[in-house]
Amino acid sequence: MTIQRIKPRIADVGGIPVARALPNRERRTIGAWCFLDHAGPARFEAGNPGMQVGEHPHINLQTFTWMLEGEVLHKDSLGNEQLIRRKQVNLMTAGHGIAHTEQTPPGIDVLHAVQLWIALPELETRIEPAFEHYGQLPEWQEGKASFTLLTGEYAGRKAPTRQFTPLVGVDIEIAGRDSIDLPLSPEFEYGVFLITGEPAVIGSELFELNEVAFLGTGQSTVQIRTTDATRLLLLGGTPMDVSDFQIWWNFVGRRTDIIQAQKDWNARDPRFGKVDTDMKRLVPPDLPWVEKANGQ
Ligand code: MN
Numbered sequence: 001m002t003i004q005r006i007k008p009r010i011a012d013v014g015g016i017p018v019a020r021a022l023p024n025r026e027r028r029t030i031g032a033w034c035f036l037d038h039a040g041p042a043r044f045e046a047g048n049p050g051m052q053v054g055e056h057p058h059i060n061l062q063t064f065t066w067m068l069e070g071e072v073l074h075k076d077s078l079g080n081e082q083l084i085r086r087k088q089v090n091l092m093t094a095g096h097g098i099a100h101t102e103q104t105p106p107g108i109d110v111l112h113a114v115q116l117w118i119a120l121p122e123l124e125t126r127i128e129p130a131f132e133h134y135g136q137l138p139e140w141q142e143g144k145a146s147f148t149l150l151t152g153e154y155a156g157r158k159a160p161t162r163q164f165t166p167l168v169g170v171d172i173e174i175a176g177r178d179s180i181d182l183p184l185s186p187e188f189e190y191g192v193f194l195i196t197g198e199p200a201v202i203g204s205e206l207f208e209l210n211e212v213a214f215l216g217t218g219q220s221t222v223q224i225r226t227t228d229a230t231r232l233l234l235l236g237g238t239p240m241d242v243s244d245f246q247i248w249w250n251f252v253g254r255r256t257d258i259i260q261a262q263k264d265w266n267a268r269d270p271r272f273g274k275v276d277t278d279m280k281r282l283v284p285p286d287l288p289w290v291e292k293a294n295g296q
Contacts, residue, residue: 001219003203006191006212008038016042016051016111019210021193023247027214030191031237032165034061034247035117038195038210041069042111050104051111054280057272058094059261060127061252062118062164065090065102066150066171066233068195069112076100077273080131089134089150091161095120095127097261097271101279114195114233119245119252121165129273132162144175152236155183167237172224174232179225188236190215192222197230249284262287 006027008019022029022036044050051072065072067084074082074090077099084090092100104111120127138149138157147154151161152168159169168188174180174197184190191212192202199206202213202224215222217239224232244254251258262284264271 001203001222002216003205004214005205005207006214008210008212010210013039014051015044015048016040021210021212027212028242029119029240030189030212030214030235031167032119032121032240033116033167033191033235033237034119034242034252035115036193036212036235037115038193039115040110040112041196044104044109044111049106050108051102052104052279053102054282055099055101055275055277056250056282057097057099057261057265058092058250059097059253060120060257061094062120063090063092063094063100064116064118064151064169066114066116066169067112068114070110071105071108072111072113073103073105074100074131075275075277076131077275078129078131079276082131082133084133087137087148089137089161091132091134093120093127093130093162095129097264097273098129099272099275101275101277103279116169116235117252118164118167119240119242121240127164130162134159134161137161143180144178145180146173146175147171165238165240168234170234172232172234174224174226174230176229177227179223181221181223182234183221184215184219185236186218186220187238189217189239190219190222190234190236192224193233193235195231195233198226198228200227200230200232201225248287255289259287259289
């Protein structure tokens with residue numbers, strides 16, 4: 001079994017440690033999963049408002065928030081307002097355009113979450129924007145391991161989470177020293193992301209926290225060996241053709257789609273709608289390809 005090691009970039013965003021594992025120089029996608037940020041765990045001192053992300057747009061992707069600890073308030077331009085708590089998923093489908101804000105509510109002093117993006121297929125399709133909240137997801141226990149199915153089908157279970165391409169996401173908490181074999185679908189490629197705990201052996205190699213072990217298609221199982229309590233995320237999906245696809249700021253798409261979306265956001269085009277908020281409206285940095293797009 002060949003395993004690719006994906007090392008995250010670690011940043012500090014307003015006092016919140018953020019490990020970004022995708023996209024990465026070594027790998028851009030796992031199935032349609034195209035962005036993976038592990039935020040926290042962070043504890044906010046009195047007077048620190050926590051995470052406060054002002055109004056910003058998205059296109060051609062779904063934002064997928066898996067809450068581990070704390071609470072986040074989501075508000076979007078479709079009029080949705082939703083608090084997300086631990087063990088819950090917020091799923092926002094940007095389609096051809098949406099805007100949202102995300103903030104730590106008053107009185108909440110902790111944040112620990114995984115923020116993922118899923119690239120939408122058929123980038124030219126005019127997928128309608130939408131938002132769904134999943135308050136409860138399938139959970140089960142096998143030996144020392146507790147499983148939560150975030151999306152897709154796994155081990156005979158099915159999550160209610162809306163999908164546009166075949167994907168799976170499973171949160172696995174292993175209580176201590178253990179060795180488990182995770183079944184895989186050979187048509188999927190996978191990433192195993194270590195969220196918390198101790199380094200663990202995935203396949204035959206030792207992985208550190210916030211690293212991803214990437215497994216290509218054709219595997220039917222992977223062995224995980226832990227030395228202590230460890231939490232990990234199994235992400236998988238059908239390999240995606242990303243040759244035509246870019247990520248810039250909060251946009252996913254072909255370069256021409258992104259240039260248009262940025263122009264529209266800056267011009268306050270109604271395609272993104274308006275969030276009912278007093279928070280700051282975010283301004284994108286200048287596009288890296290404007291000169292090329294103008295043929296200069
Ligand atoms: Mn966002």
